Amino acid sequence: MRDGTNILGPISFSIQPSERWVIVGPNGAGKTTTLNLMATHVHPSHGEVFVLDEKLGNVDVFELRTRIGFTTNNLLTSIPDDEKILDLVMSSAYAIIGRWTESYDLWDESRAMGLLTTLGIRELKDRTFSTLSEGEKKRALIARAMMSNPELLLLDEPAAGLDLAGREDLLKRLDLLATDPSAPATVIVTHHLEEIPHGTTHALLLRDGLPVSMGPIDSVLTESNLTLAYGVAISLHKSEGRYFARAK
Secondary structure, eight states: OBTTBOOSOSOOOOOOTTOEEEEEOSTTSSHHHHHHHHTTSSOOSSSOOEETTEETTSSOHHHHGGGEEEEOGGGGGGSOTTOBHHHHHHGGGGTOSSOOSOOOOHHHHHHHHHHHHHTTOGGGTTSBGGGSOHHHHHHHHHHHHHTTOOSEEEEESTTTTOOHHHHHHHHHHHHHHHTOTTSOEEEEEOSOGGGSOTTOOEEEEEETTEEEEEEEHHHHSOHHHHHHHHSSOEEEEEETTEEEEEEO
């Protein structure tokens, strides 16, 4: 609840380690609020939230956050313009932004370089954050979110603002992550069904802070459920593991 207005819930669901979730719904549905609860950046006004078996309100969230990888556009304004990409990724191991006097060993640098390679931006390691394109920044932030080998990975609109080529390149890399059995439990928020990575197992469909449907993705993303959530008749089809929707 915020300013006397209920913005999310009642809602009850759980995420298992092997699951890959997506949260979808119209603007104001409560998608980002749900993600921020999982990231321990907000606390519920009612009810209980457990993150990695720890109850919010009974745990040091600063310690808990080291077990969570979280990327959001709100982070962009906190990153120094002159921060080098390698330092941006490595500093996540200390849950800080901006390299100061902390020291890193060869393992830290090796892991950071491996993640930059996986995300396709290894050659940018010595570039400063402010010089990157939007797509490069997105990939750098995902590499940073994965640096600490998190048990839970939360991505808030990772493909937002990218052009077609940048979006498709990022989605191919997220496809690989979603189908990797060693990857952490993952939750992605998106406005666009075509940005859901192949390999996503579950979905939460929200409207006005309430769940329209939740569970295995193909049972949630149906024309009837989407029509109910968005308030317009929706036509849906699936091709090569990707979803595509439009108004009828």
